[in-house]
Amino acid sequence: MADNNTGTTPASGNGKGTTSAARNRGASRRSGRASGASEAAMKKQIAELKREVSRLNRMLADQAEETAHGWYQSAADRASDLYSGAADRASDLYSGATGRASRAARQLRSNAQSVSETVQHNPGTFSTAVALGGVIGVLVGLALARSSQPEPDWFHRWHR
Structure with missing residues (x-):
């Protein structure tokens, strides 16, 4: 089935x-x-x-x-x-610079005081030294100016 x-x-x-x-x-x-x-x-x-x-x-x-x-x-x-x-x-x-400046100022004061005392004791010597220094300075200045620069052109115009 x-x-x-x-x-x-x-x-x-x-x-x-x-x-x-x-x-x-x-x-x-x-x-x-x-x-x-x-x-x-x-x-x-x-x-x-x-x-x-x-x-x-x-x-x-x-x-x-x-x-x-x-x-x-x-x-x-x-x-x-x-x-x-x-x-x-x-x-x-x-501080270091101030100390150095202070020492330098003291030294200058001391030197100025000694120069001042010298001038007070010897006025003629001082005036002679200043005048002599001035004259020597002027002469050195003229010599240097004359040797270092040629004569200017305007100088030749007047002398022709």
Whole structure:
């Protein structure tokens, strides 16, 4: 006799009488549940990874801030040291220059006082020395002017 159940042919000899369509529906439900579970697990892992990345970003930002603050503090300290060193050096130079200027002023005052005393004691000698120096200066000036420049053209115009 012929089998009237066309949709219930045994598949692969398992003897349970299930059709391949029913089997596919059951497998698809199981795989749907499995894929939903694996999708939920992946979403959970992604969320954990996002939390880990944000935690790492915060940690890196904190370290960068500490490093930048350290660099800034170091640069500020070096600038302060350089400035104070320069200020000390300038102060030393000023003190040294002031001291030298003070010593030079004392020396000039002393020399001026001794010249003044000499002039007061010997007025004739001083006036003779000044006059002699003036005459010698004029003669040296004339000699240098005459030897260094040729006669000007206007001089020849009048003597032709």
